[in-house]
Amino acid sequence: MSVQGNLPPDIRDRQFASPDQDSDLPRCYVFEQLPGQAVFVPSGWYHEVLNLTDCVSINHNWINGCNVNLVWNHLRHQLDEVKISTADVKSTPGWAEACQVRRSKSVFPFECISIRLLSER
Numbered sequence: 674m675s676v677q678g679n680l681p682p683d684i685r686d687r688q689f690a691s692p693d694q695d696s697d698l699p700r701c702y703v704f705e706q707l708p709g710q711a712v713f714v715p716s717g718w719y720h721e722v723l724n725l726t727d728c729v730s731i732n733h734n735w736i737n738g739c740n741v742n743l744v745w746n747h748l749r750h751q752l753d754e755v756k757i758s759t760a761d762v763k764s765t766p767g768w769a770e771a772c773q774v775r776r777s778k779s780v781f782p783f784e785c786i787s788i789r790l791l792s793e794r
Contacts, residue, residue, distance in 0.1 A: 705725075715739050716735075716737070716739050716740035716743065717740070717743075752772060752773070755772045756772050759771075759772065
């Protein structure tokens with residue numbers, strides 16, 4: 674991404690890969706991934722993939738040391754949003770637990786505990 678927040682129009686336009694040609698854009702890494710190889714793309718990195726042949730892509734959004742604080746802050750923000758949106762029924766028995774379930778619909782509670790512990794390191 675450029676400093677103005679613009680994405681390159683097409684990864685096949687290799688001019689953006691050379692910082693000498695366009696100092697507004699960061700360095701770009703262009704490589705060919707061979708069968709059986711894995712590639713790790715750090716959290717928050719813009720990336721584009723051009724498949725040269727038919728293939729299967731297995732992707733997973735990992736929680737790791739690079740993004741644990743972002744993930745934990747996001748989960749806390751989600752919980753705050755759920756609490757705000759359900760404040761009218763706060764006196765209902767089990768409200769706090771229900772907020773946790775709603776917040777963690779895509780994250781298991783033990784992962785939330787692990788994330789919190791990692792973020793405190």
